[in-house]
Amino acid sequence: MKFGKTIEEALQKEIQGGCFMVKEKKRLGLLFLAGFFFAILSLNFMSSPTAVNAATRKIVVGNKKCIDCHSKMRKDKYVHGVVAVAQCTICHVKTGEHKFKPLPRQISSLCFRCHDKNNFISKKHVHLVVKIGLCTQCHNPHHSKYKFLLRKKQPNLCFKCHDKKMIDKKFIHGPVAFGQCTICHNPHQSNFPRMLMAKGNNVCFTCHTDKARGIKTAKFVHKPVKESCVYCHSPHATNYKYQLKADGSKALCLKCHTKKKKWIAEVKTKHGALATKKGCLACHDPHYSNYPYQLRKQPMTLCLGCHNKRIKATDGTMLPNMKAYLANHKDWHGPIKQKDCTACHNPHG
Incomplete structure (x- = not known):
């Protein structure tokens, strides 16, 4: 407002003529040049790639600042890709100085921005933690000692939810004893009950190939064997040899x-x-x-x-x-x- 008033006064004085008018013209010219220079500078600031990305650039600097403090995140054996390249803001939206928009309660909505959801929730049976979108129950979103960014090694990770007493027996199935639950179960989704990797006995025949061959060639097959191995065998552990029930x-x-x-x-x-x-x-x-x-x-x-x-x-x-x-x-x-x-x-x- 002051700047506008000065111009108006100068114009009024210019009408009065004389030497005073010449001086005021010079002042007006200087003010005009100053205003013009300010306008050009503003346009330059707005159009500059550096300036246009001022907010973004600030975030990029923020990423680097994140790593300066959270340096351990990149020192584990396995590091999430976005963390490895210091792109924190792919997941975290900055709203202020060291302030971020809260992550969604259903964290999978964030994960599925990169990970194809069809690989996780498109089949008949979906693991409950995946179904309710709690990916971070099993996976650390930043880094881990374990493959796939798992929070714990199998089977201890599974036993966070599943009762460990199932293997507190004398005879333990090989895959379970070695902590390889995912040999038989898909941890995300499956078209078969209990998240099995294949239908019924076909899971067993993945390893027990001798039995698979025998059943195909034998004249007589025990009815439970035709239907399901688990009629007689526990797939996890029992107190009887061969995991018999x-x-x-x-x-x-x-x-x-x-x-x-x-x-x-x-x-x-x-x-x-x-x-x-x-x-x-x-x-x-x-x-x-x-x-x-x-x-x-x-x-x-x-x-x-x-x-x-x-x-x-x-x-x-x-x-x-x-x-x-x-x-x-x-x-x-x-x-x-x-x-x-x-x-x-x-x-x-």
Whole structure:
């Protein structure tokens, strides 16, 4: 306002004429030049790349200042890309001197600006922490000792949420024992229940390739094996060998084979094989076989594998060496000719 008033007064004095008018003209000229120079300088400041980026440039300086104090962020084994190149403001929006806009509660909305969300939330089953957008529950957004910026090493990271008691057992599944939960589970999303990497048994067959081949070629496959390995095996840990859910020699089998359980409990004379450590497995393969009932060998050959010497029966009777007896007596009974001992004998009791 003062500057405008001075110009107005000078114009009024110019009208009055005389020497005074000349002096005022000179002053007016100087004021005009000063104003012109100021205007040019302002335009130059506005158009300069350095000036235009004044706010941005201030932020860039801020990034460098961040690293000056937060220097440890770039010294870990694994550093987030944006931290490595000191671009803090990709995630943190500056609103003032050392003030930043609060990060979104659903932090994934920030992560998905760079990371393709289809790789994390597009499938049928999504890990809960991913679903609610808490990426930083598992990942450190700045740096970490562990690959993928994990906050802890597997399986300790998983045990932040999942009960560690699941592996407090005598026998632990290999991948779990080595802390490799992600061999079987996808930590973000999956099209299969429990975030599995593949459908049912196919997860198991990734490692247990021998069983996969056997099942494909065998004539007879145990029904639970066809459906799901976890009917019999715990995928994490148990107190029974082979991660079985119960004693595999008999107790586990009788959970499903309830009629056999009742029969064995009630009969007077039980098959001796059931009293051995192998139990049911003395005669049956739990997975597959080329013989009915998953028998380990052709029925008569299987029987003579034990009955090749004198045996004391469970009732105290001494049984003959049947293999030698049959070798010395060629006039075989019809079922023996057909190699079917079970035509006359119940193999359980």
